[in-house]
Amino acid sequence: MKNKSDIILETKSLRKEFSGFVAVSGVNLKVRRGSIHAIIGPNGAGKTTLFNLLTKVHQPTDGTIEFNGRDITGLSSPEIARLGIVRSFQISAIFPELTVLENVRIALQCRRGDSFDFWKPKKTLFRMNDEARGYLESVGLDDSLNSMAGDLPYGRRRALEIATTLAMEPELLLLDEPTAGMGTEDIDRTADLIQRCAKDRTIIMVEHNLGVVARLADTISVQVRGQVVAEGNYETVSADPLVKEAYLGAAHA
Amino acid sequence: MNETKTNVQSNIPVLDRWNLEIIGIVLVVLFFLVAPFFIYPVFLMKAMSYAILGMSVNLLLGYVGLLSFGHAAFFGLSAYMFGHFAKEMDFGVALSMLIAVSGGTLLGVLFAMIAVRRIEFYFAMITLALAQLVYFFCVQAEFTGGDDGLQGIPRGEILGFSLLENSHLYGFVLLMFLFCLLFVFRIINSPFGEMLKAIRENPERVTSLGCSPRTYKFIAFVLSAFLASIGGALKALVFQIAALPDVHWLMSGDGVLMALVGGIGTLIGPIVGALFIVWAQDGLAEIGMSVVVMQGLLFMATVLLFRKGIVGELGRLKKYFR
Numbered sequence: 001m002k003n004k005s006d007i008i009l010e011t012k013s014l015r016k017e018f019s020g021f022v023a024v025s026g027v028n029l030k031v032r033r034g035s036i037h038a039i040i041g042p043n044g045a046g047k048t049t050l051f052n053l054l055t056k057v058h059q060p061t062d063g064t065i066e067f068n069g070r071d072i073t074g075l076s077s078p079e080i081a082r083l084g085i086v087r088s089f090q091i092s093a094i095f096p097e098l099t100v101l102e103n104v105r106i107a108l109q110c111r112r113g114d115s116f117d118f119w120k121p122k123k124t125l126f127r128m129n130d131e132a133r134g135y136l137e138s139v140g141l142d143d144s145l146n147s148m149a150g151d152l153p154y155g156r157r158r159a160l161e162i163a164t165t166l167a168m169e170p171e172l173l174l175l176d177e178p179t180a181g182m183g184t185e186d187i188d189r190t191a192d193l194i195q196r197c198a199k200d201r202t203i204i205m206v207e208h209n210l211g212v213v214a215r216l217a218d219t220i221s222v223q224v225r226g227q228v229v230a231e232g233n234y235e236t237v238s239a240d241p242l243v244k245e246a247y248l249g250a251a252h253a
Numbered sequence: 254m255n256e257t258k259t260n261v262q263s264n265i266p267v268l269d270r271w272n273l274e275i276i277g278i279v280l281v282v283l284f285f286l287v288a289p290f291f292i293y294p295v296f297l298m299k300a301m302s303y304a305i306l307g308m309s310v311n312l313l314l315g316y317v318g319l320l321s322f323g324h325a326a327f328f329g330l331s332a333y334m335f336g337h338f339a340k341e342m343d344f345g346v347a348l349s350m351l352i353a354v355s356g357g358t359l360l361g362v363l364f365a366m367i368a369v370r371r372i373e374f375y376f377a378m379i380t381l382a383l384a385q386l387v388y389f390f391c392v393q394a395e396f397t398g399g400d401d402g403l404q405g406i407p408r409g410e411i412l413g414f415s416l417l418e419n420s421h422l423y424g425f426v427l428l429m430f431l432f433c434l435l436f437v438f439r440i441i442n443s444p445f446g447e448m449l450k451a452i453r454e455n456p457e458r459v460t461s462l463g464c465s466p467r468t469y470k471f472i473a474f475v476l477s478a479f480l481a482s483i484g485g486a487l488k489a490l491v492f493q494i495a496a497l498p499d500v501h502w503l504m505s506g507d508g509v510l511m512a513l514v515g516g517i518g519t520l521i522g523p524i525v526g527a528l529f530i531v532w533a534q535d536g537l538a539e540i541g542m543s544v545v546v547m548q549g550l551l552f553m554a555t556v557l558l559f560r561k562g563i564v565g566e567l568g569r570l571k572k573y574f575r
Contacts, residue, residue, distance in 0.1 A: 081463030
C-alpha cells in the first residue's frame with residue numbers, strides 16, 4: 001500500500017525447468033496497476049506454468065517476482081493471498097456441499113484470519129452474512145443464497161467463484177482461463193463480470209478465447225515456447241509477424 | 254425491508270440442518286434413557302463407547318475428508334492406561350480416566366504431526382502404520398499384560414457415586430457419551446467446522462484464499478484422538494478389561510465401518526452404525542457365523558448400495574416432506 005508505483009507486479013528473468021525441460025525462460029513481465037493484462041499463446045507455450053509460478057504452485061528455478069516493489073519469490077500461496085494476490089481456477093473452484101452464501105463466507109473467514117475457534121457457535125458467523133450478500137449481489141447471485149453451490153449451473157459457478165475471490169478484496173486478481181469450457185452466452189456474461197471486477201483492481205488472466213482477450217485486455221503478452229515474444233495492445237500484437245508465425249505456422253508470416 | 258428478508262433467508266438452511274441434528278440428539282438421548290429397561294445395559298454401554306470411536310473417525314472422514322485407519326491406537330492406549338492406573342496404581346476412576354485420555358490425546362498429537370502432511374490414500378496408510386507400531390509396542394510392553402491383557406479393572410466410584418451399582422455406571426457412561434456427542438455437534442457447527450468442510454470440499458481453494466489446511470487438519474486430528482481416547486477408557490471401565498483387540502487394526506476398521514454404515518458426515522450416523530455393528534457382532538457370535546465375513550459383506554453392501562449410510566439415506570427422505 002505504501003508503494004503505489006505504476007507497476008503492481010514485475011517478474012525479472014523468470015525461469016522454470018522441469019528436469020531439463022525449460023517451460024518458462026527469461027520472462028520479464030511488467031503489469032501496470034489497474035490494467036487487465038492477458039497472457040496468450042499456443043498450447044504448450046508455458047502459460048499455465050507461468051501462471052503457476054505467479055500463484056506459487058511452483059517455485060521458479062531462477063528469477064524473481066516483485067509485488068508492489070516487494071520480493072515475493074519465496075512466499076507460499078496462503079502468504080501471497082494475504083498480501084492481496086488471489087487466484088481463480090480453470091475448473092471453477094467452489095465448495096459444492098456448502099451453500100452459495102457459505103462459500104463466500106469462507107473467504108471472509110479467511111480474510112479475517114484463521115478460524116480455529118471450534119468452541120464457538122456458528123451464529124458468530126451470521127454477522128458476515130450481509131457483507132457476503134453484497135459480493136453475491138455484485139455477480140448477480142443474490143437470488144440463490146441458500147442453494148447448494150454444487151447445484152449451480154456451470155456459468156453461475158464461475159460467478160460464485162469470482163464473488164468468493166472478490167470477498168478477499170484482492171489488489172491483484174489472477175484468472176486461469178476464466179471462460180474455459182463455456183458456451184457463448186456464459187462467455188459473454190463472464191466477460192462482463194471480469195470487466196466489472198476490473199474496476200479499481202488489476203487483473204492478470206491466461207485466456208484462450210481471443211475474442212474475450214480483444215475485448216477486455218489492455219495489455220497482451222504473447223508467450224511462445226516459454227518466452228514472451230510480443231507485448232502490447234491487441235492491434236500491436238495481432239500485427240506482429242512472430243505472433244502470426246506462432247499461431248498460424250511459418251508459411252503465413 | 255430488504256434487510257429482514259435476507260436475514261431470514263440466509264438462516265433457513267442452517268437452521269434446517271441444525272434442527273435435524275437437534276432432533277437427532279433428542280432421539281438419541283430418549284433412546285438411551287428408555288432402552289436399558291428393555292435391552293441388556295452392558296450391550297448399550299458397549300455400543301456407546303464404540304459409538305464414540307465411530308464419531309471420532311467420522312469427525313475426520315465426514316467433515317475433513319481424512320480416512321484414518323489408526324484410531325485403535327488412541328482407543329486402545331487409553332484403555333490400557335486407564336486399566337493400569339486404576340488397577341495397578343489405584344488412582345480411582347476420575348483421575349485414571351483423565352490420565353488415560355490425556356495420554357491418548359498426546360499420542361494423537363504425535364500421529365498428527367506426521368500424518369497431516371499426507372493426503373488421501375497415503376494418509377490412511379501412514380495412520381495404519383503408526384497404529385501398528387503402537388500395537389506391537391503393546392504386545393511387547395510389560396504394563397499391558399501381553400496376551401492376557403489387564404483384567405479385573407476395578408470400577409470404584411466417581412464423585413461419591415459407586416460405579417459398582419449398575420445404574421450409576423450406566424448413568425456415568427451415558428453422561429460421557431452425551432458430552433462427546435455435544436462436543437462433536439459444537440465442532441461441526443462452529444466457524445472452525447465451517448472451514449473443515451471447506452477443506453474437505455476443496456483444499457486447494459482454501460489455500461488460495463490464504464488459509465493453510467494443514468493446521469486445521471492438525472487440530473481436527475487431535476480433537477478426534479481426544480474423542481477416541483474417551484471411548485477407549487469407557488470401554489475399559491465397562492468391561493473391566495483392556496486387551497490387545499482394543500489396539501488391533503480391526504478396531505480401527507470397526508470405527509470406519511460404524512461411520513460408514515451409519516452415514517459419514519452425519520452427526521447421528523456413527524451412533525446408529527455402532528448400535529447396528531455391536532448388535533450384529535453379538536448376534537452373530539451366538540449363531541457362530543464369522544464376524545469378519547459379515548463385516549466384509551456389510552462394508553461391500555454399504556459402498557455399493559447405500560453410500561450415504563443409514564442416517565444419510567434417511568436424510569434424503571426429508572425432501573419428500575416439503
